[in-house]
C-alpha cells in the first residue's frame with residue numbers, strides 16, 4: 646500500500662517512519678518544497694542511526710526503511726492509496742491541501758487527517774470524498790495509540806479501513822466521535838496548561854513540577870517536558886480550539902504559554918522551551 650504523508654515536520658516524519666518500518670507499505674513524505682521534505686527524511690535517518698549505534702538495529706534494516714521513503718512535494722502522490730495530512734494546524738491550509746490533492750490522486754485514494762483538535766467535518770467540507778481523523782501521538786514510531794475520529798460525514802467503511810491500517814502498523818486504534826480535542830488532547834493539554842500555571846504562580850520549579858508528576862503519577866515524562874516535546878505552539882493551538890469551541894474558562898490558555906510561543910520558545914524544535922536543548 647502506498648501512503649502519502651503531507652507535512653514532513655515532527656508528526657509527518659514520525660508517521661512516515663511508522664509505515665516504512667512495516668512490511669507492505671511505501672511512503673511519499675511530502676512538504677511545501679523538496680528541501681523541507683528531505684529534512685523530514687533526514688530526521689528519520691538520524692533517529693535510525695542512533696538505534697544502529699546502540700546496536701538495536703543493523704545498518705541494512707535502517708537502509709531498507711529509508712529506501713521505502715520517497716520525498717518531494719505533494720505532486721508525487723499520484724498513485725497513493727491513502728493520504729495522511731499532517732500539515733500545520735490551520736483549517737484553511739488543510740482544506741486547500743485536500744482540494745488540491747483530489748485533483749492529483751486516484752478516485753480510490755482515501756483521505757485522513759492527523760489534526761490534533763480541529764473539526765474533521767469542517768476539514769472535509771466541499772471535497773469529493775469523505776475525510777477521517779487518524780490521530781497519531783508523538784513520537785509516532787513508538788506511541789501505540791491511534792485515535793480514529795469519524796466526522797459528521799465519515800462512513801463506517803472508511804473507519805473500518807483505517808482501523809485495519811492502524812492494526813497493520815502495530816498500533817491500537819480507539820474509535821472516537823468528533824469533539825474538540827477528541828479524547829487524549831482534551832485531558833492532556835489542559836494538564837500541561839495547568840503545569841504552566843503552577844510554574845507561573847511560583848509554586849515549584851520546572852524540574853520539580855516534572856519530577857512530581859513523574860514520580861507522583863507515574864507519567865513517563867513530566868508535563869512541562871512533554872509540552873516541549875509536543876511543541877508549545879501546538880499545545881497553545883489546542884487550548885485555543887478547546888476554548889473557542891466551548892467558551893468554557895477551564896480551557897483558557899495561560900498567558901505564559903502564549904508569551905513563550907510569541908517569543909519562539911516552542912520547545913525541542915526551536916532548541917528552547919521550559920528546558921534548554923541548545924547544548
Ligand code: 3HC
Nearest residue numbers: 692701761781782783784786787788830865866871875879
Ligand atoms: N522517534 C523514534 N523513536 C523514538 C523517539 C523518537 N522521537 N524517541 C524515543 N524513541 C524510541 C527510542 O529509540 C527507544 O527505542 P528502543 O527501546 O527500541 O531503544 C524507545 O523509544 C524509548 O526511548 P528512550 O529509552 O530514549 O526513552 P524513554 O524510555 O524515556 O521513552 C518516550 C521516551 C517514549 C518519549 C517516553 O518518555 C514517553 O512515552 N513520553 C510521553 C510521550 C507522550 O505522552 N506523547 C503523547 C504526546 S500528545 C500527542 O502527541 C498528541 C498531539 O496531537 C499533540
